[in-house]
Amino acid sequence: ISVHLMSAIGLAMMAIYLHIRFAPFPRLLRAVSAGDWSTAASNLDQIRKLVATNLALGIVTTGVATIGRALL
Numbered sequence: 521i522s523v524h525l526m527s528a529i530g531l532a533m534m535a536i537y538l539h540i541r542f543a544p545f546p547r548l549l550r551a552v553s554a555g556d557w558s559t560a561a562s563n564l565d566q567i568r569k570l571v572a573t574n575l576a577l578g579i580v581t582t583g584v585a586t587i588g589r590a591l592l
Contacts, residue, residue, distance in 0.1 A: 522588030529581045536574050540567055 544563045551560035
C-alpha cells in the first residue's frame with residue numbers, strides 16, 4: 521500500500537507542478553512584462569502557496585517511503 525500511496529502523491533505533485541507551469545506562471549510573466557505589479561504579486565503568491573503544498577507533499581512522500589512499510 522505504501523508504494524501506491526507514494527505513486528498517488530507523486531501524481532498529485534505532478535498535477536500541481538503542471539498547474540503552476542501553465543496557469544499562474546504565464547500570467548506572472550505577462551503581468552511583469554506589462555508592469556502590472558499588483559497582479560504579478562498575486563500570481564507570485566499563488567505560486568508560492570502551490571510550491572509550499574508540493575514541498576509538504578514531498579515530505580509526506582519521504583515519510584511514507586521511510587516508515588510506510590512498518591506502519592502500513
